[in-house]
Amino acid sequence: MSSTSINVTLCPAEYQTVDSALATWDATLAKNYPGDDGRRQPVQTTYVSADRFTPGLAAEWGTAAMSAAEVAGGLAAVAREVGLGDGDVEMLAELVARKLSTEPIEDLRLDFEDGYGNRDDEIEDADVARAVERVVEAQTARTAPPFIGIRFKCFEAPTRARGLRTLDLFVSGLLAAGELPAGLVLTLPKVTSVAQVEAMADVVGRLESAHGLPSGRLRFEVQVETPQLILGPDGFAPVARVVHAAPGRVSALHYGTYDYSASMGIAAAYQSMDHPVADHAKNVMQLAVAGTGVHLSDGSTNILPIGDAEHVASAWRLHARLVRRHLERGIYQGWDLHPAQLVTRYLATYAFYRDGFDSAATRLRNYVQRIDSAIMDEPATAKALASFIHRGVVCGALTAADVLRSADLDVQTVRDIALNRPPT
Incomplete structure (x- = not known):
């Protein structure tokens, strides 16, 4: 039985025509959607007022988290209490105990914004200098989390100059003391426009030039806390442009639960990570970062596991549910505001991975x-x-x-x- 011979119709020159027609898009795709670059993404971020940071803070939070769990009967008991008792709870508890004793905070931000407030310039300058000293000390003693940095004041007109000065003092101070932490993170909050991201990219570029740093060494996170970044006056989503406005500079988008909810007119009692307005914003953010290599982080819950046992258990159940919820939705990072939240951060996160x-x-x-x-x-x-x-x-x-x-x-x-x- 003979086989049928099939001849091609298109010639190599016509293949080249298609290549030429798509060359511009090929270049755009390679530049703007390079995919995951393999860098580590922390599962959680902790924010503390910059003047409260000490080199031993991470270990102190780990100890406080373990103490909170022990009061409730131990990590295994907490896991069962919050509904994480389907798998090997004892193994889960053992792994979380190890985490809390070795790396309780993965990502730490020294806050010079909302968590710090407005203070006289002399006071903030002194606090920046003190923060630099303590970060250097933590790096030397190897007590610093893998990722560490600052959140400075936003680029809106009233706070712009102060934010820039704090950023400059912090980066310049670290370099004067030696070198930048490998996991340095800079956070630009309350962004309302692509122009602010472009301005931030220009600023860090100038700092790199002034200090002889390689181009691209200083990257930054963008906090999405305003509706103007989700839907612009032209009907488009500026957050999608933000990711591409500063190629190689934007490392992550972080959702700001309470600023965003308040900006949308949500009553305080209903502001939450799982409110429909929050889900809409994060869905748009998730689309914006898809394929870009830019990380995405959920926000926080301000219902803290402190006080009487009943409230602590209720707050842990809420936090565990919210952590599991954003993990199931493909958002692999979130914020923690209190040491006791580390208990359910890691119990819920570890259970998610072990269950699947x-x-x-x-x-x-x-x-x-x-x-x-x-x-x-x-x-x-x-x-x-x-x-x-x-x-x-x-x-x-x-x-x-x-x-x-x-x-x-x-x-x-x-x-x-x-x-x-x-x-x-």
């Missing part, structure tokens, strides 16, 4: 080894499975031994798949 691990590991193993199964996953899903597992390892919810045992893959291979590097 066996299924994800099996599916990834089947995909890599081409094993027939009831679920036929595609490359994009395999990448998502690997990313889920790798995030769990990085935050401490999963171990390398867990991955090797269940997925029959080492962590590096899992990371390669998550970053779209085909396994060899």
Whole structure:
């Protein structure tokens, strides 16, 4: 039986015509949507007034979190109380205890904005100098969290000069004392326009030039706390332009629960991370960062687990539910305002990864080894499975031994798949 010969119709010159027609878009896609660059994303951010920071603050928060759990009967008891008792609760508690004793705060922001307030220039200047000294001391003593930096005052006209001065003093002070922390983070709050982001990019570029830093060394987060960034007067979403307005500069978008809710006219009693206006804003933000490599963070809840036992348990249940909720929606970071919130931050986060691990590991193993199964996953899903597992390892919810045992893959291979590097 002879095979049928099929001739192509298009010639190589016509392929080139298509290449030429799409060259501009190819370049735009590569520049604006490079994908995940592999850098670590913390699962939580802690904000403290800048004048309250000490080199031992992270460890103190970890100790306070453990103490709060012990008053309630221990981490395992808290896990059961907040509804995280389906898996191996004792293992969950052991892993969270380890986290609270070794790395209780992943990302710390010394706050010179709302958490600090308006003070005389001389006082703020002195507090910036003191903050620099304490950050340097923490770095030297290796007590600083992996990510650390400041939130300065916003670029609206009344506070712009003060915000710029604090930013300058902090960065210049750190450089005068030695070098910048590897995990330095700068946070630009209450952004209302793309122009403010462009101005911030220009400012950090000038600081880099003045101090002989490589271009791109100073990146910054943008806090989305105003409706003007979600919907502009032209009917478009400025937040989508923000991500691309300063190429390589914007590291993350952070949702501001209470400023945004108040700006939308939501009564104080109903301002929450799960209010419909919050979900709408975060959905737009999530679309804006998709494929860009820019991280996304949820906000905070101001219902703190302090006071009588009944209120503490209620606040922990709320916090655990909200943490789990944003994780399920693909937002892998959020804010914590009090040491006791670290208890449910890590219990809920670790339970999320451990609950989904066996299924994800099996599916990834089947995909890599081409094993027939009831679920036929595609490359994009395999990448998502690997990313889920790798995030769990990085935050401490999963171990390398867990991955090797269940997925029959080492962590590096899992990371390669998550970053779209085909396994060899």
